[in-house]
Amino acid sequence: MLAAELVDVDRYPIGEAGPARAAVVQSARAAIAADGCAVLKGFVRAASLPALIRECDAVAEHAHRNFNQTNVYFTQDRPELDPAHPLRRFYPRSNAFVPADNFGPTSLLRTLYEWPAFAPFIQEALGEARFFRYADPLADVIVNLAEAGGGFPWHFDTNNYTVTLALQNAEQGGLFEYSPYLRTSTDENYDGVAAVLDGDTSRVKSLSLEPGDLQIFKGRYSLHRVSPLTGARTRYVAIFSFAEQPGMVGSPERTRQLYGRVLPVHVERAGLRADALLD
Ligand SMILES: O=C(O)CCC(=O)C(=O)O
Ligand SMILES: [Fe+2]
CATH class of the missing domain: 1.20.5 (Single alpha-helices involved in coiled-coils or other helix-helix interfaces)
Known part of the structure; x- marks a missing residue:
């Protein structure tokens, strides 16, 4: 299958210069400026999803599981601080990443990632000056699988942006919840972070991402999590990585x-x- 068949290019004509492409870029840029997040609903055609899910099912057994306890900053404990301080609140995190070398040259996910129209579109949507596909053969395009009880607790990303494609949802849960621009580069807003951790939803948005939706998210300043998952079905999300320099691993x-x-x-x-x- 060609990338232009996988992607709904009628709705998202990102491979052809012109006003229709410019409008898609503009709308993604506006969403990112407003709250750090753009979702392109139905970016991948519904008809392409079964083949993508088969691709994930076939390699799911190669996922590497990594469990740890982390605070929202991925930093060490600070015993000198009050136990209620956000720096001291640790939550269980579980990743199960299927390494990128399971998605070889015939993989549909790789076909999309390496489609010449894809990276330039994401770059323009993000407004990044320097933007290259990641050169890491284990990490350039991966699938994260999450099962009941697992998932991502509240955190700030350590990278500037994340590009993900929802492929399969859990039976229940798995909402993407985020608090746009809760902190800035000069203000950690620990009180605001503590409020979200204590269950205050007044500044939290909740997204139900459906299979086929592409998300471009700036997570460094927006606290976010995937709400707890239940049910037997595994959640699959593809993650596409990019870097500011060529050749990065x-x-x-x-x-x-x-x-x-x-x-x-x-x-x-x-x-x-x-x-x-x-x-
Ligand atoms: O799985 C998701 O939808 C989001 C994951 C996430 O926040 C991350 O990888 O940092
Ligand atoms: Fe994240």
């Missing part, structure tokens, strides 16, 4: 944690980084 430590193994390229590039520091 993850560090060996982080790669091993997320994917359970490393490749020679991770070690070689880490060596290069270490050498660069010596210059």
Whole structure:
């Protein structure tokens, strides 16, 4: 299948320069400016979803599971602070990432990720000056699977943006909840964060992402979570990664944690980084 068949290009004509494409870009940009999040409903055609889900089912057994306890900042505990401080509140987090080398050249997810129209569109929607597909063969396009009891508790992302495609929902739960721009680069707003953690929903938006919806999300300043999942069905979300530099791969430590193994390229590039520091 070609990317232009997977994607609903009638609704989202991102591969053809012109006013229709410009309108799609403009509307995504406006949504991101307003609350850090753009959702392109039905970006992937409903008719393409069964093949995408089969692709996930076929490799789900290769997911690497990683469980830990984390605060919303992914930082260490600070015992000198009050126990109610957001820095001291830890929640269980479970990832199950299917590494990118399970999505080979014939994979539909890879076809979409490497479609020449895709990255430039995302770049324009985000307004990023420098934007390249990630060069990490374990991490460029992956699937996160989440089962009942698992998932993402409240957090701020450590990366600037996330590009995800909803593929299959859990039977219940799994709403994407977020508090737009709850903090800024100069104000952590710990009281506001504590209020959300205590259950205050007055600044929380809730999105029910359906299979086929593409989400472009700036999560560094917007606290967000996936609400608890229940039921037997696994939630599948594809994650597409990009970087500000060409040729970027993850560090060996982080790669091993997320994917359970490393490749020679991770070690070689880490060596290069270490050498660069010596210059
Ligand atoms: O699975 C999702 O919908 C969101 C995941 C998320 O917040 C993240 O990967 O940082
Ligand atoms: Fe996140």
